[in-house]
Amino acid sequence: MTPIQPLTQQTVSTLLALADQPNLSLYMPTHRTFPERTQDPIRLKNLFKTLETSLQQRYPQLQKDTVLAPIQALIDDTTFWNNCPDGIAIFAGQAHFQVVGLHQPVEEVAIVNSHPYLKPLLRLAPLADRYQVLCLSRDRVSVHEGSTQRLHAVELPDSVPTNLVEALGDELTSRDQQGHPDGFSGGGERGDPMMHESGGGGKQDEINLDRERFFRIVDKQITEHCSRVTKLPLILAALPENQAVFRALSRNPLLMAEGVEVDPGTLSSAQLASACGELMSIRHGKKLDEAFNRYGVAVGQQLAGDQLPAIARAAVEGRVALLLVAAEQRVAGTMDLSSGEVVLHENGDPATEDVLDELILAVIRHGGEVVVVPPERVMPTDSGVAAVYRY
Numbered sequence: 001m002t003p004i005q006p007l008t009q010q011t012v013s014t015l016l017a018l019a020d021q022p023n024l025s026l027y028m029p030t031h032r033t034f035p036e037r038t039q040d041p042i043r044l045k046n047l048f049k050t051l052e053t054s055l056q057q058r059y060p061q062l063q064k065d066t067v068l069a070p071i072q073a074l075i076d077d078t079t080f081w082n083n084c085p086d087g088i089a090i091f092a093g094q095a096h097f098q099v100v101g102l103h104q105p106v107e108e109v110a111i112v113n114s115h116p117y118l119k120p121l122l123r124l125a126p127l128a129d130r131y132q133v134l135c136l137s138r139d140r141v142s143v144h145e146g147s148t149q150r151l152h153a154v155e156l157p158d159s160v161p162t163n164l165v166e167a168l169g170d171e172l173t174s175r176d177q178q179g180h181p182d183g184f185s186g187g188g189e190r191g192d193p194m195m196h197e198s199g200g201g202g203k204q205d206e207i208n209l210d211r212e213r214f215f216r217i218v219d220k221q222i223t224e225h226c227s228r229v230t231k232l233p234l235i236l237a238a239l240p241e242n243q244a245v246f247r248a249l250s251r252n253p254l255l256m257a258e259g260v261e262v263d264p265g266t267l268s269s270a271q272l273a274s275a276c277g278e279l280m281s282i283r284h285g286k287k288l289d290e291a292f293n294r295y296g297v298a299v300g301q302q303l304a305g306d307q308l309p310a311i312a313r314a315a316v317e318g319r320v321a322l323l324l325v326a327a328e329q330r331v332a333g334t335m336d337l338s339s340g341e342v343v344l345h346e347n348g349d350p351a352t353e354d355v356l357d358e359l360i361l362a363v364i365r366h367g368g369e370v371v372v373v374p375p376e377r378v379m380p381t382d383s384g385v386a387a388v389y390r391y
Contacts (some may be wrong), residue, residue, distance in 0.1 A: 001079040002070070004088065004101040006150060011100055012125055015091060015116040019361060022059045024051050024067065024092040025117035029105035030084035040084065041075050047110040048072060054112035062094070070097040091116050107328075111353065119357050123327045123372035126284045129233070131256075132226060133276055134218075135264035136238040136246060138211045139164035141218050142264075143226055144272065147280075151273040160221040167217045168210060215246045223252040233283070235276050237264040258282060291371045294322055295380050298388040305389065306381035309342050312359055314389055316340035318366035322388035323359065327372050329384030330354045337362055356385065 005011065026047050031037045048071055055064050071092055074080055087102035102124055111117045133144040133151065140163045143154040161167035227234055234252060236243060236259035243259050260267075260275045267275070298304035305311045312335055314320050333344040335358035342355055360370050373379055380386055 001077060001083070002074060002099055004080075004083065004085070004099050006147065007089075007100050007102060007121070007124060008130060008147070009125060012118065012121060015118060015121070016361075016364060018091070018093060018096060019115035021114065022055075022062055022067070022093055023113055023116045024055065024071070024090075025109070025111045025113070026051060026071065026090040026092075027087070027102075027106045027109040027117075027120050029087045029108070030081070032084070032086070037081060037084075040081050043108065044071075045075050047108060048075065050110040051112060054110070058112050067092055067094060074099075089121060113353070113357070115357070115361055117354070117357055118360060119325065119327070119354065119372055122360065122370055123374060126287065129280060129284075130230075131233045131235055131276065131280060132230060133235045133237050133260075133264075133272065134222060135272075136215075136218065136236060136242055137263065137265065138242055139214070140265075141222075143222065144269075145230070145232070146273065147277075151269050151276070154226070157225050160225050161214075161217060164210065164214050167214045211242075212245060212249065215242075216249055219246065219250045219252055223254075227252055227254045233280075235259060235279055237262070237267070237272065237275070239263050256283070288371065288373065288377060291322060291324060291369075292380055294388055295324060295386050303389045303391070305387045306383045306385065308355070308359070308383065308385055311385055311387045312342045312355075312362070313340035314387065315359055315362035315366065315368070318368075319389050319391060320363045320366070320368045320387045321390045323363045323368060323370045324379065324381075324386040325356055325360065325370065325372050326375075326379045326384040328375050329356060331356055331384075335359060335362070337365075359385070 026044075028040070028043055028047060030040050048068070051071070052064065052068060055062065055067065071090060074090075085101040086104055087106040089100040089102060089106070091098050091100070100121070104124060106120050106124075109117065109120065130145065130147050132154070135142045135144065141160075142162065143156060144151045145154050146152055156162060222234070232254065233256050234254045235256050236246060238246065238259065238261070240261045243261055247255070256279065258279050260272070260279070262275075264272065295304055305314065308331065311320065311323070315323070316337060316339065331344065332346075332353050333342060333355040334353070335342050335355045337358060340362070344355070345353070363370055
């Protein structure tokens, strides 16, 4: 079976390196359940015909059978269709072929161009950002890593304690004492939002102190051996009372302000990934707000543009710091990546050519940031594109 690769930021980087050569790009929604799943091979067959025609028109000298063969082989691959996520993106060329799994359905697109068609992928990439999850209780810790598509447990170095005993050893307070073992008064059960930590003393105070000492060690070791190494955002999964204590003492700059406020031991891997995925979506929404605010400030500074020809020229000159593009906006035409000249095709088919993708490529090549704005968010311009200029 053809492997389905997860969508990561590295996926985008790899595809960017395939520019300036014949590229076939195909996007389509897929289905996990019967009988809808039986229609997916038929959809691919129709898109395959579009690619075949476009390839003959654009690159007639190319050995099309060699380039198209891996895609054609998928049509009758039952095992492949039985393992598809909610959408797939297929990229093919003379020396490359890969299938990327998408965690959301996408519109059907089949394009032949001199570079991979990236706009749908760039829209979904931020939601596929990798992160780490610190699963924490007052006496146990584990770390998971992944994205909204998949999470896996991280094997921690020996220097990172995975439980209270490993962290405190002989300094651990004996547990043969009065007081709730989890540090709560007997008046409530664990998880009740009305319960409170027992105070007043003695042994219970020592147990609470053990927790703080444990959390300090965990924070230091996770920061040093995980966060500083991976540079990934860190989501804390812990009960609210443990969230408060850990955050009060944490010095980890990658610890996200929002966390999963439940006992991580009660969640399956899929449930944990889903909860973290919601937080990453919120994070992405805030980044969109920041991008919109940047554009608004740039308008006041006369460092903004909303017309495609002017933005294209600025892009090849390296003047575009930020490009906003509406996800559903397509413009039939071509763009010269050397001069920035845009030629619109009045009778062109935006389903098979999109000048905005050339614009995206030009901005990325010159170190600019590209944000593909999803349809549920309103673009700050009517043209479907907006740019913040460096100068």
